Amino acid sequence: MGISMSVMRQFKSRAAAGALLAFVFLISIPHGAFAREAMDNFIFVANRTSAEIAVIDVRKDEVVSRIATDGIPLHLLASKERRQLIATSKERKSLTLVDFDSRETIFSLQLGFEPTFIEKGPDDLLLAVGDDQGALSIVSLDELRELHRIDGLPEPGYSVFSATGDRLFVSHRTSGEVSVVDIAQGRVSGSISLEEISPGSGGISHITRTPGGRYGFALHREGGGLSVLDLEKQIALDAVALPGGHWRGFPTVDSQYLLVPNRNDDSLSMISARTRRESARFEGIRDMTGVNTALFGSMAFAFSRADKAVTVIDLLEQRIISRFDLPSAPETAATTTDGLKIYVALVESDQVAVIDVIRGKVIKTIDDVGGEPWAVLAAGALNYCH
Numbered sequence: 001m002g003i004s005m006s007v008m009r010q011f012k013s014r015a016a017a018g019a020l021l022a023f024v025f026l027i028s029i030p031h032g033a034f035a036r037e038a039m040d041n042f043i044f045v046a047n048r049t050s051a052e053i054a055v056i057d058v059r060k061d062e063v064v065s066r067i068a069t070d071g072i073p074l075h076l077l078a079s080k081e082r083r084q085l086i087a088t089s090k091e092r093k094s095l096t097l098v099d100f101d102s103r104e105t106i107f108s109l110q111l112g113f114e115p116t117f118i119e120k121g122p123d124d125l126l127l128a129v130g131d132d133q134g135a136l137s138i139v140s141l142d143e144l145r146e147l148h149r150i151d152g153l154p155e156p157g158y159s160v161f162s163a164t165g166d167r168l169f170v171s172h173r174t175s176g177e178v179s180v181v182d183i184a185q186g187r188v189s190g191s192i193s194l195e196e197i198s199p200g201s202g203g204i205s206h207i208t209r210t211p212g213g214r215y216g217f218a219l220h221r222e223g224g225g226l227s228v229l230d231l232e233k234q235i236a237l238d239a240v241a242l243p244g245g246h247w248r249g250f251p252t253v254d255s256q257y258l259l260v261p262n263r264n265d266d267s268l269s270m271i272s273a274r275t276r277r278e279s280a281r282f283e284g285i286r287d288m289t290g291v292n293t294a295l296f297g298s299m300a301f302a303f304s305r306a307d308k309a310v311t312v313i314d315l316l317e318q319r320i321i322s323r324f325d326l327p328s329a330p331e332t333a334a335t336t337t338d339g340l341k342i343y344v345a346l347v348e349s350d351q352v353a354v355i356d357v358i359r360g361k362v363i364k365t366i367d368d369v370g371g372e373p374w375a376v377l378a379a380g381a382l383n384y385c386h
Contacts (some may be wrong), residue, residue, distance in 0.1 A: 342354075
């Protein structure tokens with residue numbers, strides 16, 4: 001099913017607005033700022049078979065170089081501010097920072113544990129990396145050193161920084177509690193309990209926050225719900241009942257909504273951060289591997305591994321507008337900073353598919369990205385990994 005002409009006109013209007021903003025941004029950049037290639041021009045792809053990252057030029061949609069890493073990457077992040085790539089290795093139990101321009105390793109840290117989660121702080125100043133056994137390392141990207149090592153956290157799962165970067169919120173897999181870490185002091189300074197509003201959560205399967213940093217969302221391991229948190233006041237605000245089977249949430253770039261895949265009934269829930277309620281639910285999207293937003297958060301693209309397909313949703317009108325097939329099963333995806341293209345890893349065919357957001361279809365597949373590609377990210381954009 002294609003995209004209707006009315007929706008196409010909406011797309012073009014939103015794209016024109018994006019082009020105007022991009023032009024204003026370009027003319028405001030000081031002379032000489034383009035002496036180096038902008039990281040926005042590239043997509044970075046990690047695979048499960050080799051210790052390297054494929055670099056795709058979005059202007060050509062082809063692999064133009066490779067960057068070596070310290071072991072096969074388990075996590076991959078990009079710092080647009082510092083022009084760095086950040087990778088962890090399970091086998092080597094390490095954290096590595098690679099300079100994008102020189103392709104050289106500029107910092108390496110032996111963690112002493114197998115990392116299971118990683119989070120980059122606001123303005124790319126800090127990094128938090130930990131494991132599910134209770135270890136947490138806070139690293140300064142500015143000073144290139146480990147600031148703090150915290151041990152004994154009860155089965156941590158994921159983490160998010162506060163908007164100011166002075167606090168880290170760490171979820172726990174077997175309890176309805178979020179630990180609050182004081183970054184300056186390097187210790188746990190408090191906690192947020194879900195029990196009063198969400199008794200019997202069974203622990204937290206994932207925690208995320210709006211890009212603005214005000215609200216956090218803790219997904220329950222049992223019962224199918226989630227808790228909405230006020231991260232500034234460090235309190236739990238409300239609970240939202242959902243079908244369940246969720247593994248993570250995907251915030252929109254405008255901080256207005258959280259999109260949550262529900263595996264129990266093959267649906268996608270749209271949660272309003274303002275009302276703290278489910279605004280809409282989109283049915284018939286099986287085994288989702290990720291949800292990407294585009295065009296300033298007005299559109300969502302939900303990827304189905306079971307159907308090897310993409311469902312396109314208009315978030316303004318809150319309705320499904322089209323579905324189209326992929327060449328093979330998808331994993332993670334990344335939206336370009338202009339919101340006009342999405343790159344998705346195709347793990348079965350060892351490719352990356354390029355999706356034209358306006359046309360609502362795959363326009364190209366890129367080979368030579370490594371065996372079993374799984375992580376795709378764009379510097380300066382909302383990225384996610386499994």
